[in-house]
Amino acid sequence: MKRYFAVLLGILTAIGGFVDIGDLVTNAQVGARFGTSLVWVVLVGVVGICVFAEMSGRIAAVSHRATFDLVRERLGPRMGLLNLVGSMLVTLLTFIAEIGGVALALQLVGSVHHLLVVPFVAAAVWIVLWRAKFSAIENVLGLLGLALIAFAVALWQLGPDWGELAAGLSPAEKPAAEGWATYAFFAVALFGAAMTPYEVFFFSSGGVEERWTSKDIGVMRANVFIGFPLGGLLSVAIAACAATVFLPEGIAVETLGQVGLPVAVGLGKIGLAVVVLGFFAATFGAACETGLSTGYSLAQYFGFPWGKYVRPREAAGFHLILLIATVIAAGVLLTGVDPIMVTEVSVVFSAIALPLTYFPILVVANDPDYLGEHVNGPVANAIGVVYLVVITVAALAAIPLMVVTSMGQG
Amino acid sequence: MVSPADRNGYDVGLHLLDRQVIGADDRLVGKVDDVELVDQDGALVPTALLVGLPALLPRFGRRVGGGLARAHRLIREAAADQELPLVADFDLIESVGSDVRLSQPAPGLLHRMAHERAADPQRCRVGPLLGMPVRCAELPRRSKLLDLRMVGWPGGPGEHRVTALLVGPGRPGALFGYDRSSEPGPAVVAAVVAWLHRHARVVDLGPGVELDRDAGEVRIGPEASLAPLRG
Numbered sequence: 001m002k003r004y005f006a007v008l009l010g011i012l013t014a015i016g017g018f019v020d021i022g023d024l025v026t027n028a029q030v031g032a033r034f035g036t037s038l039v040w041v042v043l044v045g046v047v048g049i050c051v052f053a054e055m056s057g058r059i060a061a062v063s064h065r066a067t068f069d070l071v072r073e074r075l076g077p078r079m080g081l082l083n084l085v086g087s088m089l090v091t092l093l094t095f096i097a098e099i100g101g102v103a104l105a106l107q108l109v110g111s112v113h114h115l116l117v118v119p120f121v122a123a124a125v126w127i128v129l130w131r132a133k134f135s136a137i138e139n140v141l142g143l144l145g146l147a148l149i150a151f152a153v154a155l156w157q158l159g160p161d162w163g164e165l166a167a168g169l170s171p172a173e174k175p176a177a178e179g180w181a182t183y184a185f186f187a188v189a190l191f192g193a194a195m196t197p198y199e200v201f202f203f204s205s206g207g208v209e210e211r212w213t214s215k216d217i218g219v220m221r222a223n224v225f226i227g228f229p230l231g232g233l234l235s236v237a238i239a240a241c242a243a244t245v246f247l248p249e250g251i252a253v254e255t256l257g258q259v260g261l262p263v264a265v266g267l268g269k270i271g272l273a274v275v276v277l278g279f280f281a282a283t284f285g286a287a288c289e290t291g292l293s294t295g296y297s298l299a300q301y302f303g304f305p306w307g308k309y310v311r312p313r314e315a316a317g318f319h320l321i322l323l324i325a326t327v328i329a330a331g332v333l334l335t336g337v338d339p340i341m342v343t344e345v346s347v348v349f350s351a352i353a354l355p356l357t358y359f360p361i362l363v364v365a366n367d368p369d370y371l372g373e374h375v376n377g378p379v380a381n382a383i384g385v386v387y388l389v390v391i392t393v394a395a396l397a398a399i400p401l402m403v404v405t406s407m408g409q410g
Numbered sequence: 411m412v413s414p415a416d417r418n419g420y421d422v423g424l425h426l427l428d429r430q431v432i433g434a435d436d437r438l439v440g441k442v443d444d445v446e447l448v449d450q451d452g453a454l455v456p457t458a459l460l461v462g463l464p465a466l467l468p469r470f471g472r473r474v475g476g477g478l479a480r481a482h483r484l485i486r487e488a489a490a491d492q493e494l495p496l497v498a499d500f501d502l503i504e505s506v507g508s509d510v511r512l513s514q515p516a517p518g519l520l521h522r523m524a525h526e527r528a529a530d531p532q533r534c535r536v537g538p539l540l541g542m543p544v545r546c547a548e549l550p551r552r553s554k555l556l557d558l559r560m561v562g563w564p565g566g567p568g569e570h571r572v573t574a575l576l577v578g579p580g581r582p583g584a585l586f587g588y589d590r591s592s593e594p595g596p597a598v599v600a601a602v603v604a605w606l607h608r609h610a611r612v613v614d615l616g617p618g619v620e621l622d623r624d625a626g627e628v629r630i631g632p633e634a635s636l637a638p639l640r641g
Contacts, residue, residue, distance in 0.1 A: 063508035065430070072441070073428045076583030077469050080428075303430055303441035303461075314437070363586050366595045369425070370508050381596040388599070 007222050013138055014227020016145025019234050020286035021101035022094065022193035022347040024279065025340055027235045028259040029408075030186050031242030032252055033178060036168040039236050041187045045194025046232035048387050050224050052195065052358055053203050055365040055376070055384070057220040060207035063370040067201050067357055068300035070370075074360040083356045084301045088294055090353040091198045093346040095290035096329045099125060100339020101283030104256040108276050115334060122330035125287045129322045134209060134308035141285030147278030151237040154266030154275075160244040168243070175247075185401040185408045188394050189344070192351030194232065195391075198293040200357065205296040209307045214374060241266070254340065291329075295321040344407060352398045354391045362388060419573075420506075421589070422456070422536050423557040423582055426564065430509040431459060431498065433516030440520075442510060443495065444469065445536040447572070454572040454621075456564070458497045459510065460535065461520055465495035469537035494528055496520035503565035510564070534623055540582040542621075546630035550579050550609050555621075555628050557582060557589075559612065575619065575628065576639065578610025585610070589639045611636040 030038050056067055065073075068087075072080035102121045103114035110117075128137060167173065174183050212220065241262035242253060253259060256279060264272040292308070295318045299306030306318040333339065362384050365376045376384060420426065422445055431439040443465035446458040467479040483493065498520055504513045512519060527533065536558060544553040555577055562570030576589065588594060588603040589610070613619055618634035630636070 065508050069430055074583075074586055076423075076581075077428065077443075077466060078471065078474070079583065081470070303438060305438045360586075362596070363594075363599065367587055368594070369587075376595060378595075385596045385598050 003219075007219050009139060009143075010219060010223040011227040011230070012146060013142025014223045015230045015234065016142040016148070016282065017138070017285055017289070018199075018228055018231020019145060019148055019238075019282050020094075020196065021097050021283050021339075021343050022196060022350070023235045024101070024238060024256070024259050024282065025253070025343045026186075026189050026193040026347050027238040028242040028253045029344075030190055031239035032246035034174060034183065034186060035243040035247050036165050036236075036240060037171055037174045038183070038187055038190055039169055039239060040171065041190040042194055042232055042235050042239070044390065045191045046229050046235075047383075048191070048390065049195045049199060050228050051380070051383050051387050052200050052361065053224045053228065054221060055380070056200050056204040056361050057207055057212075057224060058217055058374055059361065059364055059370060060204040061212040061217050061220060062214050062372065062374050064208050064211075065364075065370065066205040066208045066296060066300050067361065068297045070364045071357060071360050072301050074363055080301060083360075084297060086353050086356050087197055087201075088297055090346065090349045091201070091290050091293050091297065092325060092328065093342065093349060094196060094198055095287060095294065095325060096332050097339055097343040097346045098283050098287035098290055099326075099329045100333050100342055101256065102280060102287055103333070104339055105276055105279035105283060108257055108260070108279070114339070115336065118330055118333045121284075121287075122326050122333075125284070125291060126323060126326040128284075128288055129291050129326075130312060130319060134206065137285070137288050137308075138206070141281050141288065144281030145278060145285055147274045148234050148238075148282060150263050150267060150271050150275040150278060151234060151241050154263040154271055155237050155241050155244065157266040157271075158241065158244050158262065160240070165240055165243065179405075181401060182405045182408055184397065185348075185405040188351050188398050188401055189347045189408070191394050192347040192349070192354070192398075194235065195354055196347070196350045197353055197357055198290045200361075201293040201296055202289040205292070205300070205307070209309050217374070256340065291322055291325055294325045295319070348398050348402055348407075351391075351394045353395075355388075355395050358391050359388065418563065419559065419561050420563060421557045421559050421576065422572075423540055424585075424587055424589075426459075426506065426510070427536065429506070431461060432509050432511050433519055434504070434511070434513055435515035437516035439498070439512065439516050440496070441466070443537075446497070447534050447536060447539075449532045449534070450571075454534075454558070454615075455570060456500060456536075456560070456572075457533075458499045459503075460495040460497060460523070462495045464493050465535070465537070468535075469540075471541070494523040494525070497523045497527075500564050500570075506564050539621070539623070542626055542628055544577045544628045544630060546577070546628075546634075546636075547632065548636055549577060549611065549630070552579050553577055553609070554579070554581065556580065556585065556610060572615060574612050574614045575621070576610065576612055577628065577630070577636075578607055578639075580607055580610070585639075607639070610639050612639055613637070 071083050103117040106117045107114040245262040260275045263275040298321050299318045304317045305315040312319045364370050429442045433439050440461035442459050444460040445456050447454045448457050463482050468475045502512045504511045542555045557576040558572045559574035561573045588600050613634050613636050618631035620629045
């Protein structure tokens, strides 16, 4: 019974933990501009994150090595450092966006400008990272994040023309006013939002921290293969809500308040309150995960003690990195930069940084020295190689598309 | 998992360098930032794991590594031992797998390398050897020393020394482990790596093979036999 409960809890937290500020903003923006014609990208991204997380989870369970251990072991210190710097910058950017997201969620509740809230949010995140238990962070915030199911309920209450929504799923149904370059840019952004690299750093490092063994592979797979796709469904619900409310009126989504507006239209004040709680939990949870990921990455590269299961005194370097990352994030936000803009940039750069960590994980997942009998089978390898190509194409296309479309402006 | 002990031999760059070092108390000690070798009557015998930035930074290459090492010296200017790495002798190694486990608890395990040991001409490190240019008529001109193949295993009984060199164009580590006799997947990636490294060869240490540390190059004469990486 306890085991089933653990599996259920893992799946529920994976659903709540899947959606972060990047998914919220990008899906709502895409829904408002392109309807459901980019939903296929969410599907591609969800399968991709499942493939990536399953491989790194399996490596963590069997060999007890997390992502940046493998990056350095397989690529060497030089390429490994370039990789570390690239991935750390993207994770830090995402961390800034998440803290900004928490502040924006609180602004929706208290009407206090988010800049005034940022220092308190940053302090709260740091205290949680320093003092709270790993399982408490994961479970409490993951479960609260389930409040975002309000988007699915709101969609049902909004009573859209389901046939029209389904017909809009084809890329051919792209609104005529939008160019194909803009369409491709948002496809890359949506892909980056679904496959944010920190999710895998956090997932594999968490597996090492929780001392997974090969016996835990089944539970890990249940979390990944059920939790992430259900989280992906939430993303689709966000896009569909925006498509129903904003697309016919030609309104663009530019604030977090607008992301939640369809829920207010569909479910009223209570719905809005629930969804704002969901915003808070999803962004706060993701802020903790990205913050921890910066510490995990550096500590794993250099080999010094890391993790929430080690006393802070013994992992002083790790906790110092968390503190510095939090101060940097708060400092950047206090310059007055728009957190939504940071989010837009972070999802695109996530797509650019993906191959850096995906490739070494794919290689090690085939190495019997690490995985023995648990190496990738032919199916995992076939999908793994297809995604290597997809991820590389998305990464190479991201910057040209960003320039050509002026960050999706037109 | 397969450990070097199971195959009675390993490639030092692939199987030992950059692995996590863990004490007997499960605490993380550091990474294998470099490995010390001693020249014993012409045979290169590994003697210690080197840990810390003074061991890691020189591995970033002459220009980048030199700059980083200078920066590190400036930061730690007051310390007399600023250029010396920490040492864990090989007899402390309990096992080598996806990590290197030592037989003693982490606190007090590592000791700073003595100045005399660092200056000993009989001793060298693996890091600076990897990437050395290779002069050989049968290999492309830009060939380098890619890895060192060992017999034996760390902490194990019997002979433990460098027996062969992996040489070829490219840079150390770029084989991603696709250089062993087993057939790791995915087949497409393995085929691409094999094609990129089609000129790479293994050469046994012996007549005709000279690893000249003073000149910073490996010379391979016509009497040495070059074998393909896998086969």
